[in-house]
Amino acid sequence: MYQLTDVTKTYTGKRTVHALQSVDLEIGDGELVAIQGPTGGGKSTLLQMLGGLDRPTSGRVVLAGDDLARLSDGALTKARAKNLGFVFQHYNLIPTLTAVENVGTALVPLGVPAADRARRSLAALESVGLGERADHLPGELSGGQQQRVAIARALVKEPTVLLADEPTGNLDEATRDEIVELLEVLWKEQGLTIVMVTHDSAVARRAQRRLRIASGKVSEAA
Amino acid sequence: MFLTYLRRELRHRRKQTTVVAVGLAVAIALVMVVSSVSSGVRDAQASVLESVYGVGTDVTVTQAGAPGGGGGPGRFEFDAESGEADEEGTRSLDQSQLTVERGSSSFDDTALTSITGVEHVSGAAATLTLSSTSFSGEMPDFEAMREQMESGGQPGAAPGEGTQDGSDDGTTGGADGAGGSAFEVDSFTVTGVDPAVTAVGPLTTLEVADGRGLEDGDTEAAVLDATYAETAEIAVGDTIDVGGTDVEVVGTVGSTTGDGVATASDVYVPLTLAQELADLDGQVTDVYVAVDSADNVDAVADAIAAELPDASVSTSSDLAGDVTGSLSTASSLVSTLGTWLSIVVLAAAFGLAILFTVSGVNRRTRELGTLKAIGWSKGRVVGQVAGESVVQGLIGGVAGVALGALAVLGINLAGITLTGASGAGGFSFGGPDAGGQAGGGQLPDGGASGGGPGAGGGGPFGQVADAASSAVDVVLSAPVSVWIVVAAVGLAVLGGLLAGVVGGWRAARLRPAEALRSLA
Numbered sequence: 001m002y003q004l005t006d007v008t009k010t011y012t013g014k015r016t017v018h019a020l021q022s023v024d025l026e027i028g029d030g031e032l033v034a035i036q037g038p039t040g041g042g043k044s045t046l047l048q049m050l051g052g053l054d055r056p057t058s059g060r061v062v063l064a065g066d067d068l069a070r071l072s073d074g075a076l077t078k079a080r081a082k083n084l085g086f087v088f089q090h091y092n093l094i095p096t097l098t099a100v101e102n103v104g105t106a107l108v109p110l111g112v113p114a115a116d117r118a119r120r121s122l123a124a125l126e127s128v129g130l131g132e133r134a135d136h137l138p139g140e141l142s143g144g145q146q147q148r149v150a151i152a153r154a155l156v157k158e159p160t161v162l163l164a165d166e167p168t169g170n171l172d173e174a175t176r177d178e179i180v181e182l183l184e185v186l187w188k189e190q191g192l193t194i195v196m197v198t199h200d201s202a203v204a205r206r207a208q209r210r211l212r213i214a215s216g217k218v219s220e221a222a
Numbered sequence: 223m224f225l226t227y228l229r230r231e232l233r234h235r236r237k238q239t240t241v242v243a244v245g246l247a248v249a250i251a252l253v254m255v256v257s258s259v260s261s262g263v264r265d266a267q268a269s270v271l272e273s274v275y276g277v278g279t280d281v282t283v284t285q286a287g288a289p290g291g292g293g294g295p296g297r298f299e300f301d302a303e304s305g306e307a308d309e310e311g312t313r314s315l316d317q318s319q320l321t322v323e324r325g326s327s328s329f330d331d332t333a334l335t336s337i338t339g340v341e342h343v344s345g346a347a348a349t350l351t352l353s354s355t356s357f358s359g360e361m362p363d364f365e366a367m368r369e370q371m372e373s374g375g376q377p378g379a380a381p382g383e384g385t386q387d388g389s390d391d392g393t394t395g396g397a398d399g400a401g402g403s404a405f406e407v408d409s410f411t412v413t414g415v416d417p418a419v420t421a422v423g424p425l426t427t428l429e430v431a432d433g434r435g436l437e438d439g440d441t442e443a444a445v446l447d448a449t450y451a452e453t454a455e456i457a458v459g460d461t462i463d464v465g466g467t468d469v470e471v472v473g474t475v476g477s478t479t480g481d482g483v484a485t486a487s488d489v490y491v492p493l494t495l496a497q498e499l500a501d502l503d504g505q506v507t508d509v510y511v512a513v514d515s516a517d518n519v520d521a522v523a524d525a526i527a528a529e530l531p532d533a534s535v536s537t538s539s540d541l542a543g544d545v546t547g548s549l550s551t552a553s554s555l556v557s558t559l560g561t562w563l564s565i566v567v568l569a570a571a572f573g574l575a576i577l578f579t580v581s582g583v584n585r586r587t588r589e590l591g592t593l594k595a596i597g598w599s600k601g602r603v604v605g606q607v608a609g610e611s612v613v614q615g616l617i618g619g620v621a622g623v624a625l626g627a628l629a630v631l632g633i634n635l636a637g638i639t640l641t642g643a644s645g646a647g648g649f650s651f652g653g654p655d656a657g658g659q660a661g662g663g664q665l666p667d668g669g670a671s672g673g674g675p676g677a678g679g680g681g682p683f684g685q686v687a688d689a690a691s692s693a694v695d696v697v698l699s700a701p702v703s704v705w706i707v708v709a710a711v712g713l714a715v716l717g718g719l720l721a722g723v724v725g726g727w728r729a730a731r732l733r734p735a736e737a738l739r740s741l742a
């Protein structure tokens with residue numbers, strides 16, 4: 001699914017930071033990969049490269065044959081809209097939109113007609129167990145429920161890859177397990193490729209493959 | 223999604239939305255009021271000009287009077303033997319004067335022939351504008367008073383004092399033995415016109431309200447301005463004292479320029495009658511000239527000036543400038559102060575809209591970054607942000623138009639009377655009933671007249687003379703045109719758009735990676 005070659009990301013600002021240093025990495029179709037590492041190690045930076053949210057300073061990030069580093073802004077936006085699902089630590093739902101509308105935002109750039117959008121969004125909410133809360137605003141939902149909405153939003157467009165940055169970072173243990181189980185189920189059902197950054201070893205242990213990144217260098221963890 | 227999201231955002235940020243919309247609304251309303259009032263004032267100026275000079279007058283010819291001299295009304299002079307004494311010694315006085323208005327003088331009507339002969343002149347009409355001032359009152363027997371005072375009567379009660387505490391109509395007081403006296407001063411303008419000439423001159427804006435107008439062949443007939451007739455309580459069929467002669471009133475006239483607009487003169491009589499009554503045979507004061515084409519106006523004015531070296535020749539644009547001059551208080555207030563105020567308030571409202579939009583975008587960094595991360599294009603995000611601002615502007619615009627229309631309605635309902643005069647007249651704002659004090663006053667019969675002779679201490683009737691200039695009352699009517707409304711809404715939307723562009727530009731620069739940023 002992914003082929004990273006000699007990927008370097010250097011932030012130049014007040015201080016030059018080598019967030020990724022010559023990373024070579026291959027991720028197969030349908031893999032469930034957990035990324036761990038110390039804070040500031042470069043986990044989020046790597047996820048940005050994989051998600052086409054930012055461009056590497058040098059190197060190639062090939063997703064299903066396309067080098068994300070060389071795609072135009074527009075093409076990159078399209079690739080994100082079509083193939084990539086994101087789940088964030090802080091859920092990042094739109095506070096003024098209901099659960100079902102939040103899920104629907106992922107279908108907007110794909111040009112799905114409104115009626116279809118509502119139907120598919122509701123189905124996605126049902127698949128994460130939140131069918132009855134479709135009309136609730138994020139503020140009316142618990143953290144775990146909000147993260148489920150975010151997962152529904154990521155998956156409603158049936159992407160090939162799901163990228164998650166500490167999806168359980170804000171949740172208590174019981175909720176954390178629920179979310180991880182949900183992701184596992186969806187992964188198995190939909191044949192997704194999942195790359196998940198986590199601080200939590202209990203979460204990481206459930207992954208097929210574990211990577212460790214520190215000081216911008218990636219290594220396989222045992 | 224666009225509309226749902228937009229609506230939710232605006233409702234969520236109710237306070238900011240309200241502040242921005244109200245700011246724009248107030249600015250828009252102000253713009254509306256200023257522009258409609260200034261076009262109202264412009265209309266008023268045009269009405270004044272038309273009422274005074276008639277429609278189609280391109281050039282007017284007058285002649286300035288010698289300063290302080292012959293043209294003005296003289297003073298009334300009474301001696302102890304004036305009038306008729308009754309049995310108690312009180313004397314009734316009744317005098318009336320018909321003179322050329324102060325500041326101008328009459329000239330020979332051969333000027334009309336010369337003017338008609340000038341190339342490109344298509345028509346000319348001569349008029350004799352006069353001021354009639356009549357004085358009537360009672361004076362005590364001065365002989366008797368002197369005796370009374372010498373015998374230790376009431377020294378405080380000087381003659382004339384009684385007028386000030388007279389009753390409402392200002393005519394009482396009378397010879398009560400304490401030395402009071404009462405006067406009534408009545409002043410009105412009389413214009414002698416040639417009834418045969420209707421194509422140019424003051425007759426062009428007159429329409430008959432009651433009775434009939436002056437007709438060719440009329441010799442002893444008067445037509446009254448309808449407003450004046452009402453004030454003076456003179457009806458068709460009555461007579462009016464013009465320079466000591468009673469002339470029959472055959473009709474009343476109003477102005478074609480608008481309802482309730484007073485005409486240039488209070489009384490119109492045939493030119494020959496005016497000349498005869500004022501003892502000014504063959505004399506006129508004004509010649510109204512129509513020119514065949516607008517391009518020739520200046521040339522004609524120059525030619526007339528060359529032909530008649532003593533005359534003062536004004537073109538219609540000079541006249542417009544003149545009226546503007548006398549209306550300058552109002553029009554410059556509206557145009558200068560109003561315009562600047564509108565610009566300042568508008569700029570403040572725009573600034574407010576921009577500020578709130580930008581701070582809104584800054585607060586929503588992660589939200590907007592997330593939308594970009596999940597595949598919303600730059601254009602869609604910018605459109606969303608800009609759309610919110612534009613709708614805010616639209617709300618402000620609609621509210622502003624409503625507010626502005628209400629304000630303009632209020633101004634129109636207040637019935638503000640603008641009094642304008644061409645030339646030396648005054649200009650004043652007043653309440654609905656203030657017409658009477660305009661420009662020094664067309665002194666109506668009652669009330670105000672007491673102040674004239676009493677306070678003036680018997681001096682020349684300066685105020686009265688001013689009143690004789692052609693003051694015209696126009697009720698300010700500020701029109702709200704479709705264009706003003708469209709422009710007002712447009713301005714508000716422009717404000718929203720401006721804010722949207724600035725906010726959208728910031729939103730466009732947001733990196734999708736902002737979605738991953740830890741809580742701000």
Ligand SMILES: Nc1ncnc2c1ncn2[C@@H]1O[C@H](COP(=O)(O)OP(=O)(O)OP(=O)(O)O)[C@@H](O)[C@H]1O
Nearest residue numbers: 011012013017019038039040041042043044045046
């Ligand atoms: N936009 C940026 N500008 C400058 N430096 C940055 C930027 N983003 C990240 N960095 C730096 O790059 C390095 C890697 O950051 P990254 O966010 O990838 O770490 P992380 O492993 O995700 O850490 P954490 O576990 O705290 O989220 C850090 O030193 C960070 O300060």
Ligand SMILES: [Mg+2]
Nearest residue numbers: 043044045165
């Ligand atoms: Mg991170």
